[in-house]
Amino acid sequence: MPSDQPPSAPGHATSSVACGFHEPRPIRLCIIATIGKSIQILYVGRPEYLNANGFDVTVGCAPSELDDAIRARGVRLKTFPLTRAITPWSDVRALAQLYRFLRSEAFDVVEVSTPKAALVGSLAAWLARSPCLVHVLHGLAYEGKGGPLGAILRAATWIPCLLADVTFAVSPSVREQICANGLGKPDRIRVLGAGSANGVDLVGFSPGRRAAGRAVRDAHRIPPDAVVIGFVGRMTRDKGVEELAEVFRELHEEFAHTVLLVVGDYEDRDRPSVESIGFFSTHEGVRHVGWQADVVPFMAAMDISVLPTHREGLPTVLLEAAALGIPTVTTNATGARDAIVDGETGLRVPVGDAKSLKEALARLIRDASLREAMGRAGREWVCECFDQKEVWRRYAEEYRALVSGGTLRTRRRDRNCAE
Numbered sequence: 001m002p003s004d005q006p007p008s009a010p011g012h013a014t015s016s017v018a019c020g021f022h023e024p025r026p027i028r029l030c031i032i033a034t035i036g037k038s039i040q041i042l043y044v045g046r047p048e049y050l051n052a053n054g055f056d057v058t059v060g061c062a063p064s065e066l067d068d069a070i071r072a073r074g075v076r077l078k079t080f081p082l083t084r085a086i087t088p089w090s091d092v093r094a095l096a097q098l099y100r101f102l103r104s105e106a107f108d109v110v111e112v113s114t115p116k117a118a119l120v121g122s123l124a125a126w127l128a129r130s131p132c133l134v135h136v137l138h139g140l141a142y143e144g145k146g147g148p149l150g151a152i153l154r155a156a157t158w159i160p161c162l163l164a165d166v167t168f169a170v171s172p173s174v175r176e177q178i179c180a181n182g183l184g185k186p187d188r189i190r191v192l193g194a195g196s197a198n199g200v201d202l203v204g205f206s207p208g209r210r211a212a213g214r215a216v217r218d219a220h221r222i223p224p225d226a227v228v229i230g231f232v233g234r235m236t237r238d239k240g241v242e243e244l245a246e247v248f249r250e251l252h253e254e255f256a257h258t259v260l261l262v263v264g265d266y267e268d269r270d271r272p273s274v275e276s277i278g279f280f281s282t283h284e285g286v287r288h289v290g291w292q293a294d295v296v297p298f299m300a301a302m303d304i305s306v307l308p309t310h311r312e313g314l315p316t317v318l319l320e321a322a323a324l325g326i327p328t329v330t331t332n333a334t335g336a337r338d339a340i341v342d343g344e345t346g347l348r349v350p351v352g353d354a355k356s357l358k359e360a361l362a363r364l365i366r367d368a369s370l371r372e373a374m375g376r377a378g379r380e381w382v383c384e385c386f387d388q389k390e391v392w393r394r395y396a397e398e399y400r401a402l403v404s405g406g407t408l409r410t411r412r413r414d415r416n417c418a419e
Contacts, residue, residue: 026056027403030107032098032121033059034082034114036066042113042138046198047075049392054400058107060098061117082116086152091120098124108403109134112164113197115141115156122160132402135164136197137174137189139313139335140181144238158183165402168395171195171314171338192394195314195338199391200382204296205323207379213300220287222259222301227365230302230326232263232295232317233309235280236270240308240331240352245276247308247358252285255365262288263298295320302326303371304364310351312336319386322346322378327371329360345378 029050033039039061047057051074059070063079070077078101080094102110102124112121113136125133137160142153161167161184169175169191178184222228229248233239248260262280271277280288292298295317299305305321305328312335318328319339328346330336331353342348347363349356364371 024054026054027109027399028056028058028105028107029109029111029399030058030060030102030105031111032113032117033061034084034117035062036064036070038114039070040066042198044198045201045388046392046395048073049389050396051075053396055396058105060101060121082120084116091116095120095124099127102128102130106130108132109399111136112160113138115153118160119156122163126163132399133164134399134402135160135167137161137167137169137178137313138197139170139311140174140177143177143311143334154181154183161185161189164188166190166398168192168197168398169195169313170197171312171335173334173338174313177334192398193391194385196316196319196386196391197314197395198316199388200316200319200323200386201388202323202383205299205320207325207375209296210300210324212297213302216261216297216301220261220289222261222287223257226257226259227255227304228259228261228302229304229306229361229365230261230263230299230321231306232299232321233307233315235262235264235266235272237272238270238310240310241272241280242276243308243352243354243357244306245272245279246354247361248285249279249283250358251361251365252283254362256285258285258365260286261298261302262286263290263292263295265291296324299324299326304329304361305346306330306357306361307336308349308351308357309333309336312339315339318346319382322375323382323386325375325379327364327374327378329357329364331357341377341381345374345381 039059051057058076058078060078060080062082067077080097081090082094083090098121107130109132110125110130111134112118118135122133122135142150142157145153167184167189169189172191172195175189175191179186179189231244235241252258280286299321305318305326307315307318307330309331311333314335318330321328322345328340330340330348331351332348333351337348340346340348347360349360
C-alpha cells in the first residue's frame with residue numbers, strides 16, 4: 001500500500017540518496033474521477049500497471065460501496081463529496097477539500113476525468129499550483145443539450161481544457177468536435193494512438209471465450225439456433241434504447257428466431273418512455289438481465305452487438321465485442337464512429353434513424369458468413385489498435401516525459417517571461 005505521507009520535496013520526481021547511489025523515486029500520480037464506478041469501469045488495470053512501472057498512484061472520487069474494492073487493487077483512495085449532478089454547495093465543498101489535499105500532497109501529475117471531476121479537479125489543481133495537470137476527455141456532455149444546461153455543460157468542458165497542460169481526447173472525433181466548437185486549442189488537445197483511455201483486454205475478450213455464452217443461453221432460455229442481438233450499457237435515451245425498442249419489435253415479427261439480450265440498468269436521469277420500459281420487460285423476444293459485474297459470458301452469447309447511441313467518447317463495449325469476434329452496429333455519433341470500421345468490422349447508421357438501424361441489423365441477421373467475416377476483421381483491428389497494455393504504455397510514457405522534461409505549464413510560463 002502506498003504511503004500516506006507526501007514526499008519531502010514537491011514538484012517533479014526527484015532522486016534520493018541511499019548507500020552512496022541515487023535511486024529515482026516513483027512519479028506521484030493522482031487520478032480524480034467523479035464516482036467509484038468510473039474507477040472500476042474506465043480504469044480497469046491501469047492504476048495497477050502504473051504502480052508496477054514507476055508510479056505511485058492515488059485515486060480520488062466520491063465515497064461509495066466500491067471503496068473497499070478500489071483499495072483492494074493496491075491503490076491509495078481518498079474520497080471527496082463529488083456528485084454527477086449540479087450541486088453547488090457540494091461542489092464548493094469538494095473544491096475546497098481537493099485543493100487542500102492536492103496542496104499538501106504535491107503530486108507530480110494530477111489527472112482529471114469525467115465531467116464533474118474534470119471541472120472541480122482542474123480548478124483545485126490550478127489553485128494548488130500542481131506542476132502538471134492532465135485532462136482525459138471521455139466525451140462531450142454538452143452534445144444535444146441546449147438552453148442554460150447546455151451553456152453550463154459547455155463551460156464545464158471548456159474550463160478543464162483551458163487549465164490543463166494537455167487534454168487527451170479518447171477518440172479522434174471527440175478531438176475534432178471540441179476544437180470545432182472552440183472549446184479547446186488544437187495544439188493542446190491530443191489523441192494517443194487510435195484513441196481510448198484504457199484499451200481492451202485482449203485475453204479476457206478473446207474469441208476463445210465465446211464458449212462461455214452457451215451457459216448464458218441455456219440459463220435464459222435462448223434456443224441454440226437463435227440470432228442474438230446484444231446491447232450492453234446504460235438504459236437511457238441517449239444510448240438509443242427508444243430506437244432499439246422500436247426496431248426490435250419490427251425485426252422480431254420478420255425474424256422470429258431473433259432474441260434481444262439487454263445487459264444494463266435504468267438511471268434516474270434520461271430514462272426512456274414508460275412504453276419502452278414495458279417493452280423491454282415483457283416482450284417475448286427480449287432477455288433483460290440487468291447490470292452484470294462480468295459481462296464477458298453475456299457478450300459471448302451474442303451474434304451481433306448493437307449500440308444506437310446519440311453521443312459517446314469512445315464506446316469500449318463495441319471494441320470489446322469486436323475483440324470477441326462479434327460484428328457491431330452503431331451510429332455516426334461523435335466517438336461511436338471511431339469504434340467501428342464501417343463495412344469491415346460492422347455497420348454504421350445515422351443517429352436516430354430507426355429505418356437504417358433496422359436495415360443494418362436485418363442484413364446481419366440474414367447473412368451468417370458476413371457476421372463471421374466482420375467478426376474476424378474486428379478482432380484483427382482491435383488487436384492492432386487498442387491493445388490494453390500498449391495504451392497503458394503510451395500514457396505512462398507521456399507522463400514520464402512531462403515530469404522529466406518539465407511540464408507544459410512551466411514551458412509556457414518560461415516562454416511568456418522571455419517575451
